[in-house]
Amino acid sequence: MGISDKTRKILWGRSGNRCADCRRELITRRTPDGDEEAIVGDEAHIAAQSPGGPRYGEGPPSGLHHYDNLILLCRVDHKKIDDQPHHYTVDRLTKLKAEHEAWVNHALNERATFPGGALVETSRRHVPVLSAYRSFRLALDSWEARIDAVIHANVIMPDPTELEQLHAQCTQAWRNSYVACGHLAAATTEKCADAAEQVLDRWKSLADDAVDKLLPSTHPGADPHDDIFDAEDELLKLIGADLGMTSSAVWGSARLTGKLGGTGKRY
């Protein structure tokens, strides 16, 4: 017996039609030339079905085709996790899936609950700090998308011109983040400014590794870029301490001060 219809519906629903790793949409649009939608996502098994396959025998006891053993991925990331099982362990993939589903949930709830972006109870000082933080975070989001594009390109090896363009876009996204980091530094305390710079440095190191093709093929075992999350958490905590808010309130409020809807990946 394969994956049941019910399980597939739950998987696609909770994943919001997006890859749990790179978050790209997994159903393409129809074309103006009459082509139907294309499904570019796979219901990937966390532990393989057959002996010798990636992570075979390490899956959850609930069964191979159970929801717990499945993760929704784009084709590129599916190949990546199956070719690199030492890095993409059952634990890592289970965590990736849980974080992704939480992100989908958060993004949808946020829009449903606060359509107007009300920020009634915050003081005058909060607004410039939160909106500077928000701009910085959005710049990082778009930088991250550029970095992901370079990482994908390393896997599929496009022609040199295309690769050069991707690198240039990555550099531009770094510049935007650098400027946004400066604005945040100017709006907040010295401690927060230092922490923001740390965040920028860590993303830069990830971007450099991606451009130098050190990602995703190397770094078996511990991911040296896991410290990005620690740096981001530290920044949130310091801004929160400065404004008398919790980290999650800073995160939530920063998303609500502007006009655009954010797509924070990590929270």
Ligand SMILES: [Zn+2]
């Ligand atoms: Zn993907």
